[in-house]
Amino acid sequence: MTTTIQAPATPPGVGDRIRGLQCRECGQLYAAEARHVCELCFGPLEVAYDYAAVASSMTRETVARGPQTLWRYRDLLPIEGERVVDTRAGFTPLVRAHNLGRALGLRNLWVKNDTVNPTFSFKDRPVSIASTRARELGFEVLACASTGNLAGSVAAHAAKAGMRACIFIPSDLEPAKIVGASIYEPTIVAVDGNYDDVNRLSSEVADLYPWAFVNINLRPYYSEGSKTLAFEVAEQLGWRLPDAVVVPVASASMFTKVHKGFSELQQVGMVDSGTVRMIGAQAEGCSPVVQAARAGSLDVQPVRPNTIAKSLAIGNPADGYYALKIVQQTGGALEAVEDSEIVEGIRLLARTEGIFAETAGGVTVGVLKKLVLAAKIDPDEVVVAYITGNGFKTVDAVAEHVAPPLRVAPTLTAFEAAYARSTAERGH
Amino acid sequence: MAAERVKFTFPPDLVNTPVIYNMGKEFGVVTNIRRANLSHDRGWVILEVVGTPEAVEKSLSWAKEQGVRVEPVGAETTS
Numbered sequence A: 001m002t003t004t005i006q007a008p009a010t011p012p013g014v015g016d017r018i019r020g021l022q023c024r025e026c027g028q029l030y031a032a033e034a035r036h037v038c039e040l041c042f043g044p045l046e047v048a049y050d051y052a053a054v055a056s057s058m059t060r061e062t063v064a065r066g067p068q069t070l071w072r073y074r075d076l077l078p079i080e081g082e083r084v085v086d087t088r089a090g091f092t093p094l095v096r097a098h099n100l101g102r103a104l105g106l107r108n109l110w111v112k113n114d115t116v117n118p119t120f121s122f123k124d125r126p127v128s129i130a131s132t133r134a135r136e137l138g139f140e141v142l143a144c145a146s147t148g149n150l151a152g153s154v155a156a157h158a159a160k161a162g163m164r165a166c167i168f169i170p171s172d173l174e175p176a177k178i179v180g181a182s183i184y185e186p187t188i189v190a191v192d193g194n195y196d197d198v199n200r201l202s203s204e205v206a207d208l209y210p211w212a213f214v215n216i217n218l219r220p221y222y223s224e225g226s227k228t229l230a231f232e233v234a235e236q237l238g239w240r241l242p243d244a245v246v247v248p249v250a251s252a253s254m255f256t257k258v259h260k261g262f263s264e265l266q267q268v269g270m271v272d273s274g275t276v277r278m279i280g281a282q283a284e285g286c287s288p289v290v291q292a293a294r295a296g297s298l299d300v301q302p303v304r305p306n307t308i309a310k311s312l313a314i315g316n317p318a319d320g321y322y323a324l325k326i327v328q329q330t331g332g333a334l335e336a337v338e339d340s341e342i343v344e345g346i347r348l349l350a351r352t353e354g355i356f357a358e359t360a361g362g363v364t365v366g367v368l369k370k371l372v373l374a375a376k377i378d379p380d381e382v383v384v385a386y387i388t389g390n391g392f393k394t395v396d397a398v399a400e401h402v403a404p405p406l407r408v409a410p411t412l413t414a415f416e417a418a419y420a421r422s423t424a425e426r427g428h
Numbered sequence B: 001m002a003a004e005r006v007k008f009t010f011p012p013d014l015v016n017t018p019v020i021y022n023m024g025k026e027f028g029v030v031t032n033i034r035r036a037n038l039s040h041d042r043g044w045v046i047l048e049v050v051g052t053p054e055a056v057e058k059s060l061s062w063a064k065e066q067g068v069r070v071e072p073v074g075a076e077t078t079s
Helices: A053-055 A058-063 A070-076 A098-103 A124-136 A149-161 A175-182 A196-210 A220-237 A253-267 A290-295 A320-328 A341-354 A359-373 A393-398 A412-426 B019-027 B054-068
Strands: A018-023 A047-048 A094-096 A108-113 A142-147 A164-170 A187-193 A245-247 A277-283 A334-337 A383-386 B003-011 B032-040 B043-052 B069-072
Touching: A047 A053, A047 A070, A047 A277, A053 A070, A053 A253, A053 B043, A058 A070, A058 A253, A058 A393, A070 A187, A094 A220, A098 A341, A098 A359, A108 A220, A124 A220, A124 A245, A142 A149, A142 A196, A149 A164, A149 A175, A149 A341, A164 A175, A164 A196, A175 A187, A187 B003, A196 B003, A196 B069, A220 A253, A220 A334, A245 A359, A277 A290, A277 A320, A277 A359, A290 A334, A320 A334, A334 A341, A334 A359, A341 A393, A341 B019, A359 A383, A359 A393, A383 A393, B003 B019, B003 B054, B019 B032, B019 B054, B043 B054, B054 B069
Parallel strands: A108 A383, A142 A164, A164 A187, A245 A277, A245 A383, A277 A334
Antiparallel strands: A018 A047, A094 A108, B003 B043, B003 B069, B032 B043
Protein backbone atom coordinates (compact mmCIF):
# COMPACT_ATOMS: atom_id res chain seq x y z
CA MET A 1 0.00 0.00 0.00
CA THR A 2 1.34 3.46 -0.81
CA THR A 3 0.20 6.94 -0.05
CA THR A 4 0.59 9.51 -2.77
CA ILE A 5 1.26 13.04 -1.67
CA GLN A 6 0.11 15.63 -4.13
CA ALA A 7 1.31 19.16 -3.68
CA PRO A 8 -1.62 21.56 -3.57
CA ALA A 9 -1.88 24.08 -6.38
CA THR A 10 -0.97 27.66 -5.59
CA PRO A 11 -4.07 28.85 -3.76
CA PRO A 12 -5.93 32.10 -3.93
CA GLY A 13 -5.33 34.48 -1.05
CA VAL A 14 -7.83 36.66 0.76
CA GLY A 15 -8.00 40.05 -0.91
CA ASP A 16 -4.57 41.52 -1.51
CA ARG A 17 -3.41 41.46 2.11
CA ILE A 18 -3.45 37.76 2.87
CA ARG A 19 -1.46 35.31 0.81
CA GLY A 20 -2.99 32.26 2.46
CA LEU A 21 -1.89 29.73 5.06
CA GLN A 22 1.76 28.77 5.07
CA CYS A 23 3.51 25.82 6.68
CA ARG A 24 5.95 26.94 9.37
CA GLU A 25 8.20 23.99 8.56
CA CYS A 26 8.29 23.51 4.78
CA GLY A 27 6.78 26.79 3.55
CA GLN A 28 4.00 25.21 1.49
CA LEU A 29 1.20 27.69 0.79
CA TYR A 30 -2.51 26.85 1.07
CA ALA A 31 -5.76 28.70 0.51
CA ALA A 32 -7.08 30.63 3.51
CA GLU A 33 -9.59 27.93 4.45
CA ALA A 34 -10.31 25.81 7.53
CA ARG A 35 -7.09 23.86 7.74
CA HIS A 36 -4.30 23.74 10.30
CA VAL A 37 -1.85 21.02 9.28
CA CYS A 38 0.39 20.88 6.21
CA GLU A 39 -0.51 17.96 3.91
CA LEU A 40 3.11 17.50 2.95
CA CYS A 41 5.03 17.46 6.23
CA PHE A 42 2.18 17.67 8.79
CA GLY A 43 3.71 20.91 10.11
CA PRO A 44 1.57 23.70 11.63
CA LEU A 45 0.09 26.35 9.35
CA GLU A 46 -0.01 30.07 9.98
CA VAL A 47 -1.42 33.05 8.13
CA ALA A 48 0.94 34.66 5.60
CA TYR A 49 0.47 38.32 4.71
CA ASP A 50 1.60 40.56 1.91
CA TYR A 51 3.19 43.19 4.12
CA ALA A 52 3.76 45.62 1.25
CA ALA A 53 0.00 45.61 0.60
CA VAL A 54 -0.71 46.07 4.31
CA ALA A 55 1.80 48.94 4.54
CA SER A 56 0.08 50.73 1.67
CA SER A 57 -3.19 50.97 3.60
CA MET A 58 -2.30 50.86 7.29
CA THR A 59 -0.97 53.98 9.00
CA ARG A 60 -1.00 55.32 12.53
CA GLU A 61 -3.80 57.65 11.43
CA THR A 62 -6.02 54.88 10.03
CA VAL A 63 -5.54 52.91 13.23
CA ALA A 64 -6.38 55.95 15.35
CA ARG A 65 -9.64 56.36 13.43
CA GLY A 66 -10.60 52.76 14.16
CA PRO A 67 -12.85 51.47 16.96
CA GLN A 68 -11.61 51.22 20.55
CA THR A 69 -11.32 47.46 20.16
CA LEU A 70 -8.89 44.98 18.61
CA TRP A 71 -10.62 45.58 15.25
CA ARG A 72 -8.65 48.81 14.87
CA TYR A 73 -5.80 46.55 13.64
CA ARG A 74 -7.90 44.67 11.07
CA ASP A 75 -5.32 45.28 8.31
CA LEU A 76 -3.08 42.76 10.10
CA LEU A 77 -5.83 40.31 10.99
CA PRO A 78 -6.93 37.34 8.82
CA ILE A 79 -10.46 38.35 7.92
CA GLU A 80 -11.79 39.59 4.61
CA GLY A 81 -15.19 41.19 5.15
CA GLU A 82 -16.59 44.15 7.07
CA ARG A 83 -18.94 42.08 9.20
CA VAL A 84 -17.01 41.12 12.32
CA VAL A 85 -18.13 39.35 15.47
CA ASP A 86 -17.67 42.27 17.81
CA THR A 87 -17.89 41.69 21.55
CA ARG A 88 -15.75 44.80 22.13
CA ALA A 89 -12.71 42.69 22.91
CA GLY A 90 -9.29 44.22 23.16
CA PHE A 91 -7.86 47.75 23.48
CA THR A 92 -7.56 47.06 27.18
CA PRO A 93 -5.69 49.44 29.48
CA LEU A 94 -1.91 49.66 29.56
CA VAL A 95 -1.33 50.78 33.12
CA ARG A 96 1.77 52.67 34.22
CA ALA A 97 2.58 50.50 37.24
CA HIS A 98 4.38 52.98 39.51
CA ASN A 99 3.52 51.14 42.72
CA LEU A 100 4.42 47.66 41.54
CA GLY A 101 7.52 49.06 39.88
CA ARG A 102 8.59 50.68 43.14
CA ALA A 103 8.05 47.39 44.99
CA LEU A 104 10.16 45.51 42.46
CA GLY A 105 12.79 48.15 41.75
CA LEU A 106 11.69 48.97 38.19
CA ARG A 107 11.28 52.57 37.03
CA ASN A 108 9.46 51.97 33.74
CA LEU A 109 7.06 49.14 34.43
CA TRP A 110 3.71 48.81 32.65
CA VAL A 111 0.92 46.29 33.12
CA LYS A 112 -1.24 45.23 30.18
CA ASN A 113 -4.51 44.62 31.96
CA ASP A 114 -6.36 42.03 29.88
CA THR A 115 -8.55 41.00 32.81
CA VAL A 116 -11.22 43.42 31.56
CA ASN A 117 -12.12 41.68 28.30
CA PRO A 118 -15.77 40.69 27.75
CA THR A 119 -15.34 37.20 29.22
CA PHE A 120 -12.49 38.31 31.48
CA SER A 121 -9.45 36.87 29.70
CA PHE A 122 -7.29 37.40 26.64
CA LYS A 123 -9.10 34.47 25.02
CA ASP A 124 -11.62 36.94 23.62
CA ARG A 125 -8.93 38.18 21.25
CA PRO A 126 -8.29 34.93 19.37
CA VAL A 127 -11.94 33.90 19.57
CA SER A 128 -13.07 37.21 18.03
CA ILE A 129 -10.88 36.48 15.01
CA ALA A 130 -11.78 32.77 14.81
CA SER A 131 -15.52 33.35 15.09
CA THR A 132 -15.43 36.06 12.45
CA ARG A 133 -13.44 33.87 10.08
CA ALA A 134 -15.70 30.90 10.84
CA ARG A 135 -18.71 32.91 9.72
CA GLU A 136 -16.87 34.11 6.62
CA LEU A 137 -16.08 30.51 5.72
CA GLY A 138 -19.73 29.55 6.06
CA PHE A 139 -19.67 27.57 9.30
CA GLU A 140 -22.79 27.48 11.43
CA VAL A 141 -21.35 25.80 14.52
CA LEU A 142 -18.51 27.19 16.64
CA ALA A 143 -16.72 24.59 18.77
CA CYS A 144 -13.69 24.06 20.96
CA ALA A 145 -11.95 21.76 23.39
CA SER A 146 -11.49 23.67 26.61
CA THR A 147 -10.52 23.59 30.24
CA GLY A 148 -12.76 26.52 31.02
CA ASN A 149 -11.71 29.99 29.90
CA LEU A 150 -11.94 29.24 26.19
CA ALA A 151 -15.34 27.61 26.69
CA GLY A 152 -16.83 30.83 28.02
CA SER A 153 -15.33 32.94 25.28
CA VAL A 154 -16.41 30.62 22.46
CA ALA A 155 -19.93 30.36 23.87
CA ALA A 156 -20.20 34.14 24.21
CA HIS A 157 -18.93 34.83 20.70
CA ALA A 158 -21.24 32.20 19.21
CA ALA A 159 -24.15 33.88 20.98
CA LYS A 160 -23.14 37.26 19.59
CA ALA A 161 -22.64 35.82 16.10
CA GLY A 162 -25.95 33.95 16.10
CA MET A 163 -24.11 30.65 15.70
CA ARG A 164 -24.63 27.40 17.52
CA ALA A 165 -21.85 26.36 19.88
CA CYS A 166 -20.59 22.95 20.97
CA ILE A 167 -18.03 22.91 23.77
CA PHE A 168 -16.03 19.86 24.87
CA ILE A 169 -14.77 19.87 28.46
CA PRO A 170 -13.39 17.34 30.95
CA SER A 171 -16.26 16.08 33.12
CA ASP A 172 -14.44 17.06 36.33
CA LEU A 173 -14.26 20.75 35.42
CA GLU A 174 -15.07 23.15 38.25
CA PRO A 175 -18.82 24.00 38.38
CA ALA A 176 -18.12 27.75 38.22
CA LYS A 177 -16.39 27.39 34.88
CA ILE A 178 -19.22 25.27 33.49
CA VAL A 179 -21.76 27.89 34.57
CA GLY A 180 -19.54 30.61 33.05
CA ALA A 181 -19.95 28.96 29.66
CA SER A 182 -23.45 27.48 30.09
CA ILE A 183 -25.04 30.87 30.60
CA TYR A 184 -24.58 31.57 26.86
CA GLU A 185 -26.53 28.37 26.11
CA PRO A 186 -24.07 26.32 24.07
CA THR A 187 -24.17 22.53 23.93
CA ILE A 188 -21.62 21.41 26.51
CA VAL A 189 -20.19 17.92 26.19
CA ALA A 190 -18.56 16.74 29.43
CA VAL A 191 -16.12 13.99 28.52
CA ASP A 192 -15.22 11.30 31.04
CA GLY A 193 -11.46 11.62 30.82
CA ASN A 194 -8.63 14.12 31.14
CA TYR A 195 -7.93 17.06 28.87
CA ASP A 196 -5.88 14.93 26.47
CA ASP A 197 -8.94 12.71 26.00
CA VAL A 198 -11.13 15.76 25.38
CA ASN A 199 -8.65 17.05 22.84
CA ARG A 200 -8.45 13.72 21.05
CA LEU A 201 -12.24 13.35 20.83
CA SER A 202 -12.56 16.93 19.59
CA SER A 203 -10.05 16.25 16.81
CA GLU A 204 -12.03 13.21 15.73
CA VAL A 205 -15.26 15.22 15.73
CA ALA A 206 -13.54 18.01 13.77
CA ASP A 207 -12.62 15.47 11.09
CA LEU A 208 -16.23 14.30 10.70
CA TYR A 209 -18.44 17.31 11.36
CA PRO A 210 -18.49 20.58 9.40
CA TRP A 211 -17.83 22.59 12.53
CA ALA A 212 -15.39 25.39 13.21
CA PHE A 213 -13.22 24.26 16.12
CA VAL A 214 -11.44 27.47 17.01
CA ASN A 215 -8.37 25.74 18.44
CA ILE A 216 -8.23 22.90 15.90
CA ASN A 217 -9.20 23.51 12.27
CA LEU A 218 -9.39 27.31 12.73
CA ARG A 219 -6.22 27.46 14.80
CA PRO A 220 -4.21 29.53 12.28
CA TYR A 221 -6.81 32.32 12.45
CA TYR A 222 -7.51 31.91 16.14
CA SER A 223 -3.90 32.31 17.18
CA GLU A 224 -3.49 35.51 15.15
CA GLY A 225 -5.76 37.30 17.62
CA SER A 226 -3.01 37.30 20.23
CA LYS A 227 -0.91 39.59 18.02
CA THR A 228 -3.18 42.42 19.08
CA LEU A 229 -1.57 42.22 22.54
CA ALA A 230 1.60 43.51 20.87
CA PHE A 231 -0.13 46.03 18.58
CA GLU A 232 -1.91 47.67 21.48
CA VAL A 233 1.15 47.89 23.69
CA ALA A 234 3.17 49.57 20.93
CA GLU A 235 0.38 52.05 20.17
CA GLN A 236 -0.30 52.77 23.85
CA LEU A 237 3.41 53.48 24.37
CA GLY A 238 3.18 56.11 21.62
CA TRP A 239 4.08 53.79 18.74
CA ARG A 240 7.29 52.54 20.18
CA LEU A 241 8.48 49.13 21.23
CA PRO A 242 9.06 48.19 24.86
CA ASP A 243 12.50 46.90 25.81
CA ALA A 244 11.12 43.69 27.27
CA VAL A 245 7.80 41.94 27.84
CA VAL A 246 6.87 39.19 30.29
CA VAL A 247 4.31 36.77 28.85
CA PRO A 248 2.80 33.68 30.53
CA VAL A 249 3.49 30.49 28.60
CA ALA A 250 1.00 27.61 28.29
CA SER A 251 0.99 26.23 24.74
CA ALA A 252 3.33 29.17 23.90
CA SER A 253 0.95 30.25 21.13
CA MET A 254 0.38 33.66 22.68
CA PHE A 255 4.10 34.07 23.31
CA THR A 256 4.97 33.46 19.64
CA LYS A 257 2.14 35.68 18.42
CA VAL A 258 3.11 38.62 20.65
CA HIS A 259 6.56 38.37 19.11
CA LYS A 260 5.04 38.15 15.62
CA GLY A 261 2.94 41.23 16.37
CA PHE A 262 5.98 43.35 17.27
CA SER A 263 7.81 42.08 14.17
CA GLU A 264 4.89 42.89 11.88
CA LEU A 265 4.61 46.45 13.16
CA GLN A 266 8.21 46.95 12.10
CA GLN A 267 7.66 45.30 8.72
CA VAL A 268 4.80 47.63 7.85
CA GLY A 269 6.61 50.71 9.15
CA MET A 270 4.37 51.46 12.13
CA VAL A 271 7.31 51.52 14.59
CA ASP A 272 11.07 51.96 14.35
CA SER A 273 13.18 48.84 14.15
CA GLY A 274 14.19 47.25 17.40
CA THR A 275 14.26 44.08 19.40
CA VAL A 276 11.80 43.34 22.16
CA ARG A 277 13.28 40.90 24.65
CA MET A 278 10.70 38.14 24.99
CA ILE A 279 10.49 36.72 28.53
CA GLY A 280 8.35 33.62 29.07
CA ALA A 281 6.81 32.75 32.45
CA GLN A 282 5.72 29.31 33.60
CA ALA A 283 4.75 27.61 36.85
CA GLU A 284 7.41 25.19 38.15
CA GLY A 285 4.68 22.55 38.35
CA CYS A 286 4.26 22.72 34.59
CA SER A 287 7.41 24.16 33.05
CA PRO A 288 8.43 22.05 30.05
CA VAL A 289 9.65 25.05 28.05
CA VAL A 290 11.65 26.45 30.98
CA GLN A 291 13.16 23.02 31.62
CA ALA A 292 14.30 22.81 27.99
CA ALA A 293 15.86 26.28 28.26
CA ARG A 294 17.64 25.33 31.47
CA ALA A 295 19.02 22.24 29.71
CA GLY A 296 20.19 24.38 26.80
CA SER A 297 17.94 22.40 24.46
CA LEU A 298 15.28 23.22 21.87
CA ASP A 299 13.66 19.86 22.54
CA VAL A 300 10.65 20.20 24.84
CA GLN A 301 10.01 17.10 26.90
CA PRO A 302 6.34 16.64 27.90
CA VAL A 303 5.53 16.82 31.61
CA ARG A 304 2.54 15.96 33.76
CA PRO A 305 1.13 19.27 35.09
CA ASN A 306 0.87 19.83 38.82
CA THR A 307 0.25 23.47 39.62
CA ILE A 308 -2.46 25.84 40.78
CA ALA A 309 -1.99 27.73 37.50
CA LYS A 310 -4.52 25.58 35.65
CA SER A 311 -4.80 27.89 32.67
CA LEU A 312 -1.08 27.34 32.03
CA ALA A 313 -1.13 23.60 32.76
CA ILE A 314 -0.21 22.29 29.33
CA GLY A 315 2.34 19.53 29.63
CA ASN A 316 3.12 19.26 25.93
CA PRO A 317 3.05 22.79 24.51
CA ALA A 318 2.48 22.90 20.75
CA ASP A 319 4.63 26.00 20.25
CA GLY A 320 7.30 25.31 22.87
CA TYR A 321 10.03 24.84 20.27
CA TYR A 322 9.16 28.13 18.57
CA ALA A 323 9.16 29.94 21.91
CA LEU A 324 12.65 28.69 22.68
CA LYS A 325 13.87 29.93 19.30
CA ILE A 326 12.34 33.36 19.91
CA VAL A 327 14.00 33.63 23.32
CA GLN A 328 17.33 32.88 21.66
CA GLN A 329 16.75 35.39 18.87
CA THR A 330 15.67 38.25 21.14
CA GLY A 331 18.06 37.73 24.05
CA GLY A 332 15.06 37.03 26.24
CA ALA A 333 14.59 34.61 29.10
CA LEU A 334 12.41 31.81 30.41
CA GLU A 335 11.77 31.37 34.09
CA ALA A 336 9.36 29.56 36.39
CA VAL A 337 7.98 30.11 39.89
CA GLU A 338 6.55 27.88 42.59
CA ASP A 339 2.86 27.91 43.51
CA SER A 340 3.60 29.93 46.66
CA GLU A 341 5.28 32.58 44.52
CA ILE A 342 2.27 32.60 42.19
CA VAL A 343 -0.05 33.38 45.10
CA GLU A 344 2.33 36.08 46.31
CA GLY A 345 2.45 37.50 42.78
CA ILE A 346 -1.35 37.76 42.65
CA ARG A 347 -1.41 39.46 46.05
CA LEU A 348 1.42 41.84 45.18
CA LEU A 349 -0.29 42.98 41.98
CA ALA A 350 -3.58 43.43 43.81
CA ARG A 351 -2.20 45.47 46.70
CA THR A 352 0.03 47.67 44.55
CA GLU A 353 -2.04 48.26 41.40
CA GLY A 354 -5.58 47.27 42.35
CA ILE A 355 -5.68 44.55 39.70
CA PHE A 356 -6.98 41.09 40.61
CA ALA A 357 -5.34 38.56 38.32
CA GLU A 358 -5.93 34.85 37.86
CA THR A 359 -3.08 32.49 38.59
CA ALA A 360 -1.39 33.10 35.23
CA GLY A 361 -1.01 36.74 36.29
CA GLY A 362 0.64 35.56 39.49
CA VAL A 363 3.09 33.59 37.37
CA THR A 364 3.91 36.68 35.32
CA VAL A 365 4.47 38.89 38.36
CA GLY A 366 6.38 36.15 40.19
CA VAL A 367 8.75 35.64 37.28
CA LEU A 368 9.20 39.38 36.86
CA LYS A 369 10.18 39.66 40.51
CA LYS A 370 12.55 36.71 40.24
CA LEU A 371 14.33 38.13 37.19
CA VAL A 372 14.70 41.57 38.76
CA LEU A 373 16.26 40.01 41.85
CA ALA A 374 18.61 38.06 39.58
CA ALA A 375 19.56 41.34 37.85
CA LYS A 376 18.32 40.02 34.52
CA ILE A 377 16.13 43.07 34.00
CA ASP A 378 17.60 46.57 34.12
CA PRO A 379 15.74 48.96 36.47
CA ASP A 380 15.40 51.56 33.68
CA GLU A 381 14.14 49.25 30.96
CA VAL A 382 10.62 49.78 29.62
CA VAL A 383 9.04 46.51 30.71
CA VAL A 384 5.47 45.33 30.05
CA ALA A 385 3.91 42.54 32.11
CA TYR A 386 0.95 40.82 30.47
CA ILE A 387 -1.90 40.04 32.89
CA THR A 388 -4.15 37.81 30.83
CA GLY A 389 -7.05 36.70 33.01
CA ASN A 390 -9.28 37.91 35.82
CA GLY A 391 -8.82 36.76 39.40
CA PHE A 392 -12.48 35.90 39.81
CA LYS A 393 -11.79 32.89 37.60
CA THR A 394 -9.44 31.37 40.19
CA VAL A 395 -10.68 32.66 43.54
CA ASP A 396 -9.91 29.34 45.23
CA ALA A 397 -6.18 29.83 44.60
CA VAL A 398 -6.04 32.80 46.97
CA ALA A 399 -9.08 32.31 49.20
CA GLU A 400 -7.00 30.98 52.09
CA HIS A 401 -4.41 33.71 51.76
CA VAL A 402 -6.54 36.79 52.32
CA ALA A 403 -7.43 38.27 55.68
CA PRO A 404 -10.91 37.39 56.96
CA PRO A 405 -13.35 40.24 57.54
CA LEU A 406 -13.59 41.88 60.94
CA ARG A 407 -16.68 40.33 62.48
CA VAL A 408 -18.33 42.73 64.94
CA ALA A 409 -21.52 43.28 66.86
CA PRO A 410 -23.64 46.12 65.38
CA THR A 411 -22.26 48.75 67.77
CA LEU A 412 -19.74 51.56 67.36
CA THR A 413 -17.79 50.31 70.37
CA ALA A 414 -17.38 46.86 68.87
CA PHE A 415 -16.31 48.33 65.52
CA GLU A 416 -13.72 50.65 67.07
CA ALA A 417 -12.22 47.88 69.20
CA ALA A 418 -11.97 45.50 66.26
CA TYR A 419 -10.62 48.17 63.93
CA ALA A 420 -7.95 49.20 66.44
CA ARG A 421 -6.87 45.56 66.85
CA SER A 422 -6.71 45.08 63.10
CA THR A 423 -4.72 48.27 62.55
CA ALA A 424 -2.22 47.23 65.21
CA GLU A 425 -1.83 43.81 63.65
CA ARG A 426 -1.32 45.26 60.18
CA GLY A 427 1.12 47.85 61.48
CA HIS A 428 -0.70 50.81 59.97
CA MET B 1 -8.90 1.87 5.27
CA ALA B 2 -7.96 4.22 8.05
CA ALA B 3 -5.13 6.73 8.14
CA GLU B 4 -3.90 8.25 11.39
CA ARG B 5 -1.44 11.12 11.57
CA VAL B 6 0.53 10.81 14.76
CA LYS B 7 3.61 12.02 16.57
CA PHE B 8 5.76 9.40 18.28
CA THR B 9 7.99 10.69 21.06
CA PHE B 10 10.65 8.18 22.12
CA PRO B 11 12.13 7.89 25.61
CA PRO B 12 15.92 7.35 25.81
CA ASP B 13 15.67 3.56 26.13
CA LEU B 14 13.70 3.24 22.89
CA VAL B 15 15.68 5.56 20.64
CA ASN B 16 17.73 2.71 19.23
CA THR B 17 14.82 0.25 18.93
CA PRO B 18 13.17 -0.19 15.49
CA VAL B 19 9.70 0.44 16.92
CA ILE B 20 8.16 1.71 13.68
CA TYR B 21 9.54 -1.16 11.63
CA ASN B 22 8.34 -3.71 14.20
CA MET B 23 4.94 -2.09 14.36
CA GLY B 24 4.49 -2.33 10.59
CA LYS B 25 5.63 -5.92 10.54
CA GLU B 26 3.50 -6.98 13.49
CA PHE B 27 0.22 -5.31 12.49
CA GLY B 28 0.47 -4.99 8.72
CA VAL B 29 0.17 -1.21 8.74
CA VAL B 30 1.99 1.09 6.32
CA THR B 31 4.02 3.80 7.98
CA ASN B 32 4.96 6.96 6.13
CA ILE B 33 7.39 9.26 7.95
CA ARG B 34 6.99 12.98 7.18
CA ARG B 35 9.28 14.67 9.69
CA ALA B 36 11.62 13.56 12.45
CA ASN B 37 14.14 14.85 14.94
CA LEU B 38 16.29 12.24 16.65
CA SER B 39 19.42 12.43 18.75
CA HIS B 40 21.36 9.78 20.64
CA ASP B 41 19.10 9.91 23.68
CA ARG B 42 15.72 11.27 22.58
CA GLY B 43 13.60 12.06 19.58
CA TRP B 44 10.28 12.31 17.84
CA VAL B 45 8.86 11.16 14.52
CA ILE B 46 5.76 12.48 12.77
CA LEU B 47 4.22 9.85 10.55
CA GLU B 48 1.05 8.56 8.96
CA VAL B 49 -0.13 5.07 9.83
CA VAL B 50 -2.40 3.46 7.21
CA GLY B 51 -4.30 0.17 7.41
CA THR B 52 -7.60 -1.32 8.45
CA PRO B 53 -9.18 0.62 11.33
CA GLU B 54 -8.56 -2.30 13.66
CA ALA B 55 -4.92 -2.68 12.63
CA VAL B 56 -4.23 1.04 13.03
CA GLU B 57 -5.83 1.11 16.48
CA LYS B 58 -4.02 -2.00 17.64
CA SER B 59 -0.67 -0.83 16.28
CA LEU B 60 -0.89 2.52 18.07
CA SER B 61 -1.95 0.84 21.31
CA TRP B 62 1.02 -1.49 20.97
CA ALA B 63 3.38 1.45 20.41
CA LYS B 64 2.09 3.05 23.62
CA GLU B 65 2.64 -0.21 25.49
CA GLN B 66 6.25 -0.15 24.33
CA GLY B 67 6.68 3.22 26.03
CA VAL B 68 6.23 5.55 23.06
CA ARG B 69 4.20 8.71 23.64
CA VAL B 70 1.60 8.76 20.85
CA GLU B 71 -0.32 11.91 20.01
CA PRO B 72 -2.50 12.84 17.05
CA VAL B 73 -0.83 15.45 14.86
CA GLY B 74 -2.42 18.86 15.06
CA ALA B 75 -4.25 18.01 18.26
CA GLU B 76 -1.58 19.51 20.47
CA THR B 77 -3.23 21.67 23.04
CA THR B 78 -3.48 25.32 22.17
CA SER B 79 -5.70 26.03 25.18
